[in-house]
Amino acid sequence: MEFGVTFQTDPPAKRVIELTRRAEEHGFTHAWTFDSHILWEEPYVIHSQMLAATERIMVGPFVTNPATRDPSVTASVFATLNEMFGNRTICGIGRGDSAQRVLGRKPATLGQVERAMHVIRELAEGREVDYDGTKVRIPWVKDGRLEVWMAGYGPKALSLIGRKADGFILQLADPVILEWTKKRVHDAAREAGRDPREVKICVAAPAYVGDDLAHQREQCRWFGGMVGNHVADLVARYGEGSEIPTALTDYIKAREGYDYSHHGKADNPTTEFVPDDIVDRFCVLGTVEDHIAKLRTLEELGVDQFNVYLMHDAMGETLDAYGEEIIPALSRTARSEGSQR
Template identity: 30%
Template sequence: MSALRVGIRVPPCDRAYRIVETVRRAEQLGFDDVWFPDSQLLWRDVFTTLTAAALGTERIGLGTAVTNLATRHPAVVASAARSVAELAPGRFTLGLGVGNSSVGPIGLRQTTSAAMREGIGMLRALLHGEEWDFEGKVRSRLRDPRPEVPLHLAASGPKNLRLAGEIADGVILLSGVSPKTLAQAIARVREGAEGSGRTAQPPLTVSAFCAVTDDIAAEARQIKPICASIAQNGGAPFLALAGIDVQVPATVPGVYPDLVHAEDWKAAVDICSAWISDEAALRFAQEFCLFGTADQITDRLRALETSGVTGVFLQHVGSYDPPADLIEAVGTSVLTHLKGNDR
């Protein structure tokens, strides 16, 4: 029996009551958590969806993966988090990140490390019912606070990984499951924790694209835009550690709104084929993702647990449909092996 928490990423891509049906199925099949991304132009409001999910489920953990403190003021996030936590006591995790697809389409910049430090400080104070000095003009507090809400920080670069280890209640690692890159990421988190005098490393949740398949090469071609986006956004050195040497231009025309969330996925795959070969995509799937048979994925999840990871959330390819097929495939095969579920 594995203690590793296995979650699934579900974009709020449809009406809330329909998304809740997907979440209920994940709960029935034994998933531990459902994580919802937040991007105001791509999907429905994440906290509206979380509210419906909280009311429509009983056991499964609920979290944001992730919301941000750029399009949403920390005080607004604190109120929303408190409201969801009231509906799902002990089940809600507030995952935070720099913004990415929330800030880019409206011309804002990603949250800096300094701003993230201050924002998390404000969030934590408000959720604990403490007063906060707002720009030296007024001191205010949150009524009916919920101090038990854990604050998890998503990070990929060294600076934010150390920051997460220093101040967050948990860390969402965006490095994939490649052993070399994962070890480096965990080391940076540990540095931050030790530097701040923390006696224990915070919980670590890894995000990973997943496909239960007997034909990894065929499925791997579909994640070329993901690999290209990593290379485009400063991740080429991480890819190189796994033997993937690719160069992608800073701007890729013909893809909206971005490589990871392309509305026309087939076109994005074709465009990215100019830089990401089938061989590179296969290597990426094998190293950074959880692609393979149920047995192969189960073995890799067990290996993650021995590396110190406490949780994983799985992603499917695509942003505008719920991961129903992935939930069925993992829930009826991988989880039965990993956790002994008989649902």
């Protein structure tokens, strides 16, 4: 299993660049950033500096969307960064929850996301696309390569991921929900004639290493609120008692609105409805040993990358714990199991 880390692009940007360099030194393979241009600093400008400060780590948005950013422009950004830094970018994409809602708009449709995935990948890799009836190609792209991973929770989104995406982004670390979503992605891949193993699985969640579990929960409770926005959309679309697992939907019954001005922040006042058991299930908390145990479970369920949402008051300490203890421990387990086969 590979490891990624996601940052909010809060100022100063140099802090994100420093942490990216530190993550690469610790063995992380991917460094991602949120993409919500009103709430945080412009990610692609910072991506250029993240890439310049490192040698191997892959960099990309977690996640962009086709509504606030025209897909042809997004493709050109990736193609440019790849030309500069040797195909070291990756595109995470979704419907644009915070990026759109903070502007008073609805997230993009799945149809828009599907079209954008095609346009971004094809143009960034140098191929021609039909763009609203006009044939276009970026002429200067040579040997471009770009994977496009999609985030989603609901049945229709999971079907699209299985049919079209290079990777599946699940923003929570609950093994029960992972199994449910993974099955639907894999079923859709098979129906489309794909090998399900072609669709990489990325689980993303806040991770906080330490002994004070109560404090960790308070620092990460915001995540249950963020996930709750997507769950509320699912309930509105599919209704209660649908095929959506109750493990995902029950906890939002006490939800009363959401304050996007505190999105992704530990002090978000509209996430008090999130109970401790949801924080524990959705996040990875506790001691080093607790992290290793949960990550082994996720790995056994087929997760290709665990992505640390590094958004709390112990970023450096958690990053170091992963690099010095957790990643090496899981690597030793993988090598041991490989030698026994």
